Amino acid sequence: MTDVTPGHPTSPATATATAATDTRTLSTEDGSVLEEIERRVLWLSTAIIHHANRVRPNPSGLKVGGHQASSASMVSVMTSLWFRHLRPEDRVSVKPHASPVLHAVNYLLGSLDERHLTTLRSFGGLQSYPSRTKDPDPVDYSTGSVGLGATAPVWGAIARRYVADRTGDGGSGRQYALLGDAELDEGAVWEAVLDPAVADLGELVWVVDVNRQSLDRVVPGIAVDRLRAMFAGAGWQVLTVKYGRLLEELFTRPGGAELHTRIDRMPNAEYQRLLRCSAQELRLRLPDGGEPLARLVAELDDATLLAAVRNLGGHDLGALDHAFGAIDDTRPTVVFAYTIKGHGLPTEGHPQNHSALLTAEQVRELADRLGADPEAPWTRFPDGGAAAALCERTAERLRRTEPVRHDPPTLPTDMGRTPSGTATTQAALGRTLLDLTRAAPEAAEAVVTVSPDVSSSTNLGGWVNKVGVWSPTERVDWFADDPETILHWRERPTGRHIELGIAETNLVGLLGELGTTWSRWGRPLLPIGVLYDPFVERALEPWSFGIYAGGQSILVGTPSGVTLAPEGGAHQSIKTPSIGLEQPGCTAYEPAFAIDVEWTLLASLARLGRPGGGSAYLRLSTRPVDQSLAAVPADPAARERRRRQVVAGAYALRRTEAPRATIAAMGAMVPEALAAADRLSDLGFPVDVVCVTSPGLLFQALRARQGREEAPSWILDQVFPASRATPLLTVLDGHPHTLAFLATIHGVPATTLGVTGFGQSGSLEEVYRHHGLDTDSLVAAVLDLE
Structure with a gap:
């Protein structure tokens, strides 16, 4: 049964996203061949997991794992989609626990070598979950963290449209997400569904595997009706594929209406229990006291009765074919495909089957039933047969041409301006971007900024x-003629700023996909996302996953720290500096001055959109700082040396003849460090002041010096030479352990100052004094190091 939500009739597909490649009604002959492939996909996906757990040597005895039941529930959906409906321009995000099904399909299509089938979850082999960057076969979207795979095609669709508008490349095609029904518990899913930008994405198709189970249990209640209403309310087309042909036929018989009602109203757990029953037990449980239903059940032979309770639409290739052909490409679509977790396996429907593994005997029985050979599990279809021919035709149909790779634009390293007066590092971000439009217009053309409704408050207004x-x-700007309007909101396909609703996970999801356009379509972008720094932690998981998936982008957190004093503790970030230090694939900077912002931003942009590139995180502040304190050298060579040090992680801001201590400060705390140095000098206690711009780069340099990783280490020799090794005070507007490792460069005594507790509202002086970051506290801490 394919049910289209009332009030939302389907319409013909648009030219940019036609429906299926083959939209003819699935014939008996075609269906028979497709069922043969379906059986082989079920076998291969099960055997891949079986080999990893039961066949491959495992000296450690550590559980390998895999998800045979979760894979089985998606076999029919993925067989129909790949072998009937996908086109080369389409992209698919596969739910994490169905990765073996994806590998099985790719193997049958000739895009995965047989030698990889025995490597699931082994070092260098098939990954536990689909990975764009680590798996050896085609994977469109990395998935793994539940809910993120579902939303990735949303942001992929926007990124593709943006590239198409800007460059004419990017092509077309649908963006599919195959997700488990339990994934709809994730808040990130609904943040994406409700974003205003999503309602117009007609190429977006979600297929929900409604197997009514989560990891530990059968999901209580019947939630699909509520979910249907929620999607429909957000403007989505809603299709439901609930029953297969056998049940649909039984519904037309006497007692069929009662059978329909009985199954529809049955709690999930009761239905799942029926799957574990014999035919005799079903005859007792199913009628539930109804005479017409009892007569219908009595008329059915055992095989038909057992098949009927398993005959859901998500395993009926004809029903799925009809649903995929009914997709309306003028708005997003969600397809609720009712399935059985573990369908076709001995574990089907059991509430604890999530990680259950078939025994060797069960695998042999499965092979016999599916027409496979357990001694030669990877055997392909015989040449000349209908199944082999369909695989060949599908492989040819889905063949993609490699995109023409365009080089990212050349970026300047220094735009030659020396900021003066008083400025904030937050304001320097907007100023640098505007300067880039004049100094390097081609590079500026590739910049795309994204924010969750905070453009003006983060100084992106200009x-x-x-x-x-x-x-x-293009949309009408109704305030264009209002003389009091400062921020002009001109919306058009040529714009280079994307504004989303207030949801940080959406921001970084889009940021990650904008950061993959260089590898997907050969068109590099320079994406910069701006959000309030306290919310970096909220956005961290999806952004980190985007980096893992190959997305290269810049995340700017501003304003940051307890320096945002009057805003209070809820808006004062503490842990973000150490997050920047620890995040793989990312270089984190916390500039102290406007010129540092320019240099680190340009260096970060230069690492985007290229093989071997990487992401960056900039932590900026709203504290106005006298820019003369930066003491930028006037000599061109000395200026360039300073720039290189800023980009490498630190520079000496003040040197004394015979220092008795060193203050290493970062970001907003540099003025206090300099003020403390002045007072200590007056006391006859000279100190050096080092401005740290990137703890992460300094830590990499230290590990490189120890021979533990490949990284340049020259910055340590220039900024922390052994000849100037003295007791060390570190200070930053964040957790003090971020800079604590600096003392290990030379093994000197050290005190680390920072923020270890929640903040509160107050003046800057009061808040700094409360956290022990004021000048008095720094002076006392240095004297205590003696």
Whole structure:
């Protein structure tokens, strides 16, 4: 049964996203061949997991794992989609626990070598979950963290449209997400569904595997009706594939209406229990006292009765074919495909089957039933047969041409301006972007900024006024003639700023996909996402996963720390500096001065959109700072030396003849460090002051010196030479352990100052004094090091 939500009739597919490659009604002959492939996909996906757990040597005895039941529930959906409906321009995000099904399909299509089938979850082999960057076969989206795979195609669709508007490349095609029904418990899913930008994405198709189980249990209640209403309310087309042909036919018989009602109203757990029953038990449990239903059940032979309770639409290739052919490409679509977890396996429907593994005997019985050979598990279809021919035709149909790789634009390293007066590092971000439009217009053309409704409060207003806001269609700016309007919101396809709703996970999801356009379509972008620094932790998991998936982007957190004093503790970030230190694939900077922002931002942009590139995180502040304190050298060579040190992680801001201590400060705390140095000098206690711009790069340099990783280490010799090794005070507006490792460079005594507790509102002086970051505290800490 394919049910289209009332009030939302289907419409013909658009030219940019036609429906299926083959939209003819699935014939008996075609269906028979497709069922043969379906059986082989079930066998291969099960055997891949079986080999990893039961066949491959495992000296440690550590559980390997895999998800035979979760894979089995998706076999029919993926067989129908790949072998009937996908086109080369389409992209699919596969639910994490169905990765073996993806590998099985790729193997049958000739895009995965047989030698990889025995490597699931082994070192260098098939990954536990689909990975764009680590798996040897085609994977469109990395998935793994539940809920993130579902939303990735949303942001992939926007990224593709943006590239198409800007460059004419990017092609077309649907963006599919195959997700488990339990994934709809994730808040990130609904943040994406409700974002205003999503309602117009007609290429977006979600297929929900409604197997009514989570990891530990059968999901209580019947939630699909509520979920249908929620998607429909967000403007999505809602299709439901609930029953297969056998049940649909039984519903037309006397007693069929009662059978329909009985199954529809049955709690999930009761239905799952029926799957574990013999035919005799079913005859007792199913009628539930109804005479017409009892007569219908009595008329059915055992085989038909057992098949009927398993005959859900998500395993009926004809029903799935009809549903995929009914997709309306003018708005997003969600397909609820009812399935059985473990369908076709001895474990089907059991509430604890999530990680259950078939025994060797069960695998042999399965092979016999599916027409496979357990002694030669990877045997392909015989040449000349209908199944082999369909695999060949599908492989040819889905063959993609490699995109033409365009080099990222050349970026300047220094735009030659020396900021003066008083400025904040937050304001320097917008200023640098505007300067880039003049100094390197081609590079600026590749920059795309994203924010969750905080453009004006994070000083992107000037940039937004300059480049406009991206929208698939031009919209009227009704305040264009209002003389009091400062931020001009000009929405058009040529805009270079994308504004989302207030949801940080959406921001970084889009940021990650904008950061993959160089590898997907050969068109490198320079994406910069800006959000309040306290919310970096909220956005961290999806951004980190985007980096893992190959997305290269810049995340800017601003304002940061307890320096945002009057805003209070809820808006004062503490742990983000150490997050930047620890995040793989990312270089973190916390500039102290406007010139540091320019240099680190340009260096970060230069690492985007290329093989071997990487992401960056900039932590900026709203504290106004006298820019003369930066003491930028006037000599060109000395200026370049300073720039290189800023980008490498640190520079000496003040040197004395015979230092008795060193203060290493970062970001907003540099003025206090310099003030403390002045007072200590007056006391006859000279100190050096080092400005740290990137703890992470310094830590890499230290590990490189120890021979533990490949990284340049010259910055340690220039900024922390052994000849100037003295007792060390570190200070930052964040957790003090971020800089604590600096003392190990030379093994000197050290005190680490920072923020270890929640903040509160107050003046800057009061808040700094409360956390022991004021000048008095720094002076006392240095004297205590003697």
